[in-house]
Amino acid sequence: MYPRSQQGPSKPLSANVDTSRRFSELYFGYASKISPKAMRGRCPDSLSCGLARLDSWKWNINSTQYANIVPSEGDIVYGSLYFLSPRDEAGLDESEGIPWLYEKQWHEVRRINQDGSESAQVVKALVYVDVERLDEGIIMPDYVIWIAKAIRDAKPFGLPDNYAEKYLRKYLPPISKEQEERDLEPVRVMAPRKVQT
DSSP, X not given: OOXXXXXXXXXXXXXXXXXXXXXXXXXXEOSGGGSHHHHHHHOXXXXXXXXXXXXXXXXXXXXXXSEEEEEEEEEEEEEEEEEEOHHHHHHHHHHTTTTTSOEEEEEEEEEEOTTSOEEEEEEXXXXXXXXXXXXXXXXOHHHHHHHHHHHHHHGGGTOOHHHIIIIIGGGSOOOOHHHHHOOOOOOOOOOOOOOOO
């Protein structure tokens, strides 16, 4: 039997969504959702706002075999900014496993221009962070293509090659050019729930 904090919600979080507002949050997506195409498939109401950088954090793959960020002085995390509708925020909460896998935090991020230069604009954005598993792990095999796609899709928006090499590609096994260029059809995926037995 799992403690209540590690069980999934008893009913979908999207069941009581307030749809009176067009957008509820500014979201910073740092893994597969750095790709605007992937994000559009998972959160169809989202509005892409370009790239941003989060300072003093580091991107990694943890023991869940998925991406996370951890506090790390001197490191940085690039991600895409999106306005989220209440419906998309509720869907992300479910797929990210709120509150038993990731938790919602709000951090200041610096906007990045399309040419990769820094903007003077700093905004506060919603970030999903796994605060329980700060370790490093091995990437889930099915996740490899999604991260490769995210790198490819974010380059035209200013994602630096040296960032992708230093932080993201080190977790990716060698993949063929065909796999790297493969276009995937994103869908909203829910994190597996821990079932009480």
